Amino acid sequence: MPQTLEPLLRGHKFFAGLEPAHLSLIVSCAANEVFPAGSFLFREGEPAQTFYLIREGRLALEIAAPGRGSSVGALVVQTLGEGDVAGFSWLIEPHRWEFDGRVVERVLAVRMDGTCLRDKCEDDPRLGYELMRRFARLAANELQATRLQLLDVYGHAHDR
Amino acid sequence: MARPGWIEPQFWHVSETRQEAPDVVTLGLTPAGRFEFLPGQFNMLYQPGIGEVPISVSGDAADTGHILHTIRDVGPVSHALCALRPGQRVGVRGPYGTSWPLAVAAGGDLVIIAGGIGLPPLRPALYQALGQRERFGRVVLLYGARTPDDLLFTDELSAWRARFDLDVYVTVDAAARGWRGDVGVVPDLVRRAPFDPPHTTAFVVGPEIMMRFTVRALRAAGVTDDRMYLSMERNMQCAVAMCGHCQLGPFLVCRDGPVFGYPQLARWLAIREV
Numbered sequence: 001m002p003q004t005l006e007p008l009l010r011g012h013k014f015f016a017g018l019e020p021a022h023l024s025l026i027v028s029c030a031a032n033e034v035f036p037a038g039s040f041l042f043r044e045g046e047p048a049q050t051f052y053l054i055r056e057g058r059l060a061l062e063i064a065a066p067g068r069g070s071s072v073g074a075l076v077v078q079t080l081g082e083g084d085v086a087g088f089s090w091l092i093e094p095h096r097w098e099f100d101g102r103v104v105e106r107v108l109a110v111r112m113d114g115t116c117l118r119d120k121c122e123d124d125p126r127l128g129y130e131l132m133r134r135f136a137r138l139a140a141n142e143l144q145a146t147r148l149q150l151l152d153v154y155g156h157a158h159d160r
Numbered sequence: 161m162a163r164p165g166w167i168e169p170q171f172w173h174v175s176e177t178r179q180e181a182p183d184v185v186t187l188g189l190t191p192a193g194r195f196e197f198l199p200g201q202f203n204m205l206y207q208p209g210i211g212e213v214p215i216s217v218s219g220d221a222a223d224t225g226h227i228l229h230t231i232r233d234v235g236p237v238s239h240a241l242c243a244l245r246p247g248q249r250v251g252v253r254g255p256y257g258t259s260w261p262l263a264v265a266a267g268g269d270l271v272i273i274a275g276g277i278g279l280p281p282l283r284p285a286l287y288q289a290l291g292q293r294e295r296f297g298r299v300v301l302l303y304g305a306r307t308p309d310d311l312l313f314t315d316e317l318s319a320w321r322a323r324f325d326l327d328v329y330v331t332v333d334a335a336a337r338g339w340r341g342d343v344g345v346v347p348d349l350v351r352r353a354p355f356d357p358p359h360t361t362a363f364v365v366g367p368e369i370m371m372r373f374t375v376r377a378l379r380a381a382g383v384t385d386d387r388m389y390l391s392m393e394r395n396m397q398c399a400v401a402m403c404g405h406c407q408l409g410p411f412l413v414c415r416d417g418p419v420f421g422y423p424q425l426a427r428w429l430a431i432r433e434v
Contacts, residue, residue: 153367
């Protein structure tokens with residue numbers, strides 16, 4: 001029997017608890033990828049029709065900031081590692097990447113084809129609801145973390 | 161250990177100073193007499209003509225001849241302390257306050273979570289846990305700072321990372337491209353750290369906002385409230401439960417803290433008027 005990527009999807013935290021029938025449905029949208037250190041998974045402004053399940057390594061979400069940060073003018077907004085998901089923009093028009101995704105340490109990832117997934121969600125609204133629920137939770141966590149970063153809690157003299 | 165009442169400060173000599181970060185200095189002090197403390201306790205450090213501030217002891221409780229305090233330069237007294245040089249003197253009274261309950265943590269996993277200048281009050285607990293390593297399951301350090309330049313004890317962080325019996329996760333809120341570590345917030349480290357939540361005790365110190373978010377993350381991971389301990393900071397002046405400046409709801413931080421069990425604090429933490 002030919003091997004599929006279903007075990008990789010099943011083993012990733014993002015799809016924990018997804019019904020086996022739904023996993024089987026979406027596996028055809030998945031591809032296994034390896035990215036060497038220093039490479040980019042995506043660049044700001046490029047079309048975003050994919051998202052990535054990070055299996056191993058470290059990915060930096062960066063924004064170009066000429067004159068700031070390092071000599072190449074980029075600031076790191078967040079890093080992602082094992083068990084994390086990179087990419088919301090496949091879900092939301094105009095489907096453009098908001099940041100650069102630069103590989104800090106070699107990344108093993110499963111690339112999910114957003115166009116393929118959207119088609120399957122149209123055909124199976126229960127699958128669509130389940131994916132939306134998971135991405136909503138992810139977005140809520142990201143928003144909490146971003147708010148905490150914005151509060152700059154370490155920068156106030158009266159706090160520890 | 162009996163709680164000291166009001167005592168006149170003793171003057172100790174500065175034996176060493178170490179710049180930990182642009183605005184943070186560790187003072188090494190030689191006690192004038194016998195001095196013992198428990199991890200989590202603090203001393204009042206005094207500069208004549210300027211004032212007095214509470215500073216947690218940040219060194220190893222087993223090293224009673226060399227007492228460390230790590231100080232952030234945020235006001236006139238701390239500025240004066242940060243400017244001290246070896247041979248100069250500091251007024252010291254203490255130790256005061258409650259300590260980290262390492263006995264509660266024994267037999268299970270211990271997660272030590274520090275944000276910013278919160279690491280110094282936790283370092284003695286980490287030293288003690290590592291000195292009695294066989295008493296604990298996993299020992300995990302989660303540490304966050306504003307930027308890489310604000311990380312404290314960087315030499316020790318590297319040494320701790322190299323140990324096989326300690327898991328260390330470090331993150332910063334923001335970094336330039338040259339930083340190869342994590343960027344993100346401390347509560348997110350709780351998600352990825354390896355520990356057994358039902359059998360874990362957590363010690364948390366940092367800005368109160370960070371501690372509240374961290375408690376939420378610990379709860380979401382399955383750590384129970386009765387196994388979370390926080391170190392609180394308020395405007396402590398007398399340290400002997402007389403002036404009332406450090407009041408936190410029904411508590412006086414100098415007497416009932418700074419280390420509290422989370423259930424004691426839960427009701428009061430989010431009330432802005434307290």
